[in-house]
Every structure is written in C-alpha cells, then in structure tokens.
Amino acid sequence: MMADRPRLLLADDHMLVLEGIRALLETKYAVVGAAQDGQALVRAVEQLQPDIVLMDISLPILNGIEATRRIRQITFKTKVIFVTMHSDATFVHEAIRAGASGYVLKRGAAAELTAAIDDVCKGRIYITPLVTENFVRSMATRNTESGENFGRLTTRQREVLQLVAEGKAVKEIASSLGIAPKTVEFHKTAIMRSLSLFTTADLTKYAVKHGMVAL
Numbered sequence: 001m002m003a004d005r006p007r008l009l010l011a012d013d014h015m016l017v018l019e020g021i022r023a024l025l026e027t028k029y030a031v032v033g034a035a036q037d038g039q040a041l042v043r044a045v046e047q048l049q050p051d052i053v054l055m056d057i058s059l060p061i062l063n064g065i066e067a068t069r070r071i072r073q074i075t076f077k078t079k080v081i082f083v084t085m086h087s088d089a090t091f092v093h094e095a096i097r098a099g100a101s102g103y104v105l106k107r108g109a110a111a112e113l114t115a116a117i118d119d120v121c122k123g124r125i126y127i128t129p130l131v132t133e134n135f136v137r138s139m140a141t142r143n144t145e146s147g148e149n150f151g152r153l154t155t156r157q158r159e160v161l162q163l164v165a166e167g168k169a170v171k172e173i174a175s176s177l178g179i180a181p182k183t184v185e186f187h188k189t190a191i192m193r194s195l196s197l198f199t200t201a202d203l204t205k206y207a208v209k210h211g212m213v214a215l
Helices: 015-025 038-048 064-074 089-098 106-121 129-141 145-151 155-165 170-177 181-195 200-209
Strands: 007-011 030-035 052-055 079-084 102-105
Touching: 007 015, 007 038, 015 030, 015 106, 030 038, 038 052, 038 064, 052 064, 052 106, 064 079, 064 089, 064 155, 079 089, 079 106, 089 102, 102 106, 102 129, 155 170, 155 181, 155 200, 170 181, 181 200
Parallel strands: 007 030, 007 052, 052 079, 079 102
Antiparallel strands: none
C-alpha cells in the first residue's frame, strides 16, 4: 500500500519542465527526486524506491520506454506515468507494453496529472482522453509490422540504436556501454538488417519516429 502522500520521482531532460511539474505537485505529493536522463532515472529508482515515476518518453542516453523496462526488472511496486508531447497511438501502445500505468500529454498535464496519479495509486490505468479515441481505434486497425520489427531487437540493440541516433561515435557508444567498438558495429549492422534500413540517417529517423530520441 502506498503512503498517505505518494512518493514521486520526476524525469525530463528540460529543467524548466521538471520545475514546473514539481511546483504543480509538491503541495499534495512527496517529490523525492528528479533525473534528466534514463540511466540516472533507473539508478534513482533503485536508490529511492518511489511509488510513482513521472517521465518523458524522449530521455537522453536511455529513452523512457527502455527505462520503464529496466524499472520493471527492478521492481513492480513503482508505477510509471508518461508525461510527454507524443500523441500518436503508437507511443501509447509501446508505453503500456513496456509496463506503464499512465499516459498524459504535456499540454494537458496541469489539468490531468492529479487525476492520473490518483487513478494509478488505486491500481487503475490512466490514458488521457486527448489520445484515447485514437488509441482505441488503432487497436482495431493498427498495422503491427513496424512494432513487431522493433520488438525483435534485443535490449542491447535498442541501446545502440538510441546512442547512434543521438549522434554518438562508435568509440563513445562502446565506452558508454562497456563493449568493444567492433561489437557496436556488429549490433549496428544487425539492427539495420532487422529493420530493413540502410544508413545511419535511416536509423535516426526510425528512432525519432519511435520516440527514442527527440527531434
């Protein structure tokens, strides 16, 4: 059972957004920390064990979808609510599949965040009405080929894909992930083969489309 004042951890790569969300929520909830990239967020979850994480999808180093998967490996007690600009139903699908319990758009956050947090605290899933209609429609008509291809990538390949899309050089990626440069090249080639892509620019466009990196 959650405490009387649920403990929140915030994650966004824009400090102004973090401060705005903190100011909006800290009178009712206990804001225990904030992070500006996905790796720092996962470490903070391990250390702080918050009740709820509020995060963007397009986080640097480790995007919000991947961070959610990591959090699920650490604990099922911490719930995840996405607060993002991405309104396409594809992002909602990926968020829920990864283990999120809520999805709110930034443009509606001031009006909806309290309701989302309260619903999630009660064990419900909250999806903003701003995307619900498109989300439900897409459940019936969605072409899943792109999602299936993405799902075939390994965790390491998704990490490499994000860092490539962020413009990191092979040696930087190797250092960040603790692997050899040749291994990075191997993963990059495997990713291109799995996704039927042919250039680094294609990989970047794909990563942007799937919310792994921001424009």
